[in-house]
Structure formats: C-alpha cells, structure tokens
Amino acid sequence: MRDRLKENTNNLRIIKTARDKDAINQAAKAGYFPLIKVLEPSEQIRSKFAVLQNLKTGEILVPNDFRCSSGGKDYTKIIDFTPYYPYSFSSPYAAYLIPKDITAGEHVFLEDLIEDLVGSTSNQGDKYRLPGCEAIWNGETFEIQYNPEIDSRHFMG
Amino acid sequence: MKFNPVTKHLFTDDNQLIKQLNCPFNLNWEDLELTKSQGRKRCQLCNKEIIDTESMTESYLVQKMKQNPDLCLKVDLDQANIRVEINNA
Numbered sequence: 263m264r265d266r267l268k269e270n271t272n273n274l275r276i277i278k279t280a281r282d283k284d285a286i287n288q289a290a291k292a293g294y295f296p297l298i299k300v301l302e303p304s305e306q307i308r309s310k311f312a313v314l315q316n317l318k319t320g321e322i323l324v325p326n327d328f329r330c331s332s333g334g335k336d337y338t339k340i341i342d343f344t345p346y347y348p349y350s351f352s353s354p355y356a357a358y359l360i361p362k363d364i365t366a367g368e369h370v371f372l373e374d375l376i377e378d379l380v381g382s383t384s385n386q387g388d389k390y391r392l393p394g395c396e397a398i399w400n401g402e403t404f405e406i407q408y409n410p411e412i413d414s415r416h417f418m419g
Numbered sequence: 420m421k422f423n424p425v426t427k428h429l430f431t432d433d434n435q436l437i438k439q440l441n442c443p444f445n446l447n448w449e450d451l452e453l454t455k456s457q458g459r460k461r462c463q464l465c466n467k468e469i470i471d472t473e474s475m476t477e478s479y480l481v482q483k484m485k486q487n488p489d490l491c492l493k494v495d496l497d498q499a500n501i502r503v504e505i506n507n508a
Contacts, residue, residue: 309424309505327503348425348505373443382424384496388503390424394443417427417494418462418469419442 274396275361277404279374282353289359296357297403304378309348309388313341328386349391358404366401379408382417420477421504422494429494430504431477438484438492448493460493467491473498 280286286296314323314337323333328343356376364370373394381392397404420437421430427440444464451460451469458471469491472480477500483490494501 309503311505326505330502330504371443382496384424384503386496386503388424388496416448417422417424417440417496418446418448419427419438419440419491 274369274371275364276373277361277370277397278359279356279372279376280359281351281356281374286357289357293362294359295362297360298355298357299376301351301354301356301376302378303347303349304380306380307347307349307378307389307391308345309390310343310345310386311341312339312343314338315340326388360399364399366399368399370397370399370404371395372397372404372406375406377406379406380410420472420480420501422496422501423505424496424503425505429472429480429492431481435481437477437480438488438490440492440494442491462491465491469493473500475500 278289280289280296286298290296309326312325312331314325314333315321316333316336317338318336322340323337325331325333331339331343358372358376371394375392375395379392379395380389382390392408396407398407399405420432421434422428423430429437429440431437442462446462446464448460448469448471451462454461454468458474460469460471461467462469467489470480470483471493473493473495480492496503
C-alpha cells in the first residue's frame with residue numbers, strides 16, 4: 263500500500279475513456295489515439311430488483327435491497343428478487359484515449375475502466391464494477407493492475 | 420440513508436443528496452491512516468479526511484457536507500443505516 267500511495271502521489275498519468283462515437287472522434291482530432299474496446303458485461307457483476315405493486319392504485323416500488331422487501335400492507339410482490347446487470351452505457355464500445363507521448367512500460371491510471379472487474383460486493387450477493395484502476399502500457403494495450411485482494415465492501419469519495 | 424452503488428450517490432431517506440462519492444482509487448479502508456477522531460481516517464493520496472458514515476446520522480452528514488463539500492465519505496453496502504437503491508431498476 264505504501265508503494266502504491268507513493269506511486270500515485272507521484273502523479274500517475276490519467277488515461278481518459280471516450281464512451282461514444284462523437285467523443286472518440288473529438289479525441290482523435292485532438293491528437294489522441296483511441297484504443298477501441300468492446301464492452302463485455304461480466305456475468306459476475308450483478309445487482310437485483312423486485313417489483314412490489316399497490317393493487318389498488320397500480321403504483322409500484324422497485325427495491326434493490328432485501329431489507330426493503332415489503333412496501334407495506336397495500337403492496338404485493340409481483341416479481342421476486344431477480345438478478346440483473348445494473349449498468350447501461352451510451353455505446354456498446356468505448357476507447358481509452360492514448361496520448362502520443364506514452365511509452366511502453368509507463369504506469370498510468372485508467373480513470374474509467376472499460377473492462378468489467380468486480381470493485382464492490384455486498385453480503386446480499388451483489389457485485390458492482392470497479393470504476394478505475396492502475397495499468398501499465400505495454401506498447402499495444404494496457405495491462406490492468408487489478409488486485410482482487412483489495413477489500414471490496416467499501417465505497418469512498 | 421439510501422445509496423446507489425451504480426452512480427455512487429448517497430441520499431437521505433427523503434431523497435436529499437448528501438454526496439456523490441467520486442474517489443477513483445481502489446483503496447483499502449483498513450490501510451488508511453488513523454486520526455484522533457473515531458470514525459475518521461486520512462487518505463495519504465489526497466490528504467483529506469474520510470468520514471465513516473456507519474455511525475453517523477444523515478442530518479449530521481448533510482450538515483458536514485454543507486460546511487465542507489469536498490469532505491470524503493466511506494459507505495459500506497452492508498452497514499445497518501444504508502439501503503441500496505438503484506433508480507433505473
């Protein structure tokens with residue numbers, strides 16, 4: 263951890279991500295090389311939802327947490343807790359924006375990961391995406407320095 | 420309180436935004452530097468204090484965020500005073 267803190271304190275270069283055609287083309291015109299990747303939703307990344315309906319008014323509640331599984335006496339569970347992929351993106355592809363002066367072996371920080379890696383888990387079985395991660399540019403792509411040992415229950419910021 | 424782990428927005432029970440958590444670093448809470456105050460740690464990357472929301476009331480957090488909008492918070496999906504709520508479900 264201390265080494266990692268030291269590296270980040272030394273201001274790792276931040277690599278941005280473009281999430282749609284316009285953003286990618288704009289970055290290309292600005293001198294970046296967009297490294298295109300297909301979004302591949304991981305089967306590991308899962309939240310859950312249920313639908314409770316007030317049969318008098320028709321209104322629904324959509325809990326994502328087992329602790330909110332009852333909406334009160336007027337609500338009936340129409341759909342029991344069902345797993346689903348909770349993210350949506352503007353395009354099915356995205357691109358890391360590679361600066362012209364990057365060199366093989368450079369250690370960077372990917373601000374908005376395209377790859378689905380587990381960042382947070384809950385004791386209800388939910389798993390959410392890792393937002394960003396350190397990586398090493400090998401001249402062709404980024405080698406993501408993902409550490410699954412990091413305690414992933416917490417969100418901070 | 421309600422927390423959306425997809426957008427990382429933390430709300431009060433009556434939907435008042437407390438903060439959008441925006442730390443990009445995948446840090447271990449246990450590795451952060453202890454402070455003299457219980458429930459607070461210091462991040463050496465940003466030199467900011469991080470408040471553990473587990474033992475805080477939402478009214479306290481709203482007040483603290485008004486005083487210092489850059490204050491960092493820590494949320495555990497399993498903590499007793501949090502409910503996960505994803506609006507687009």
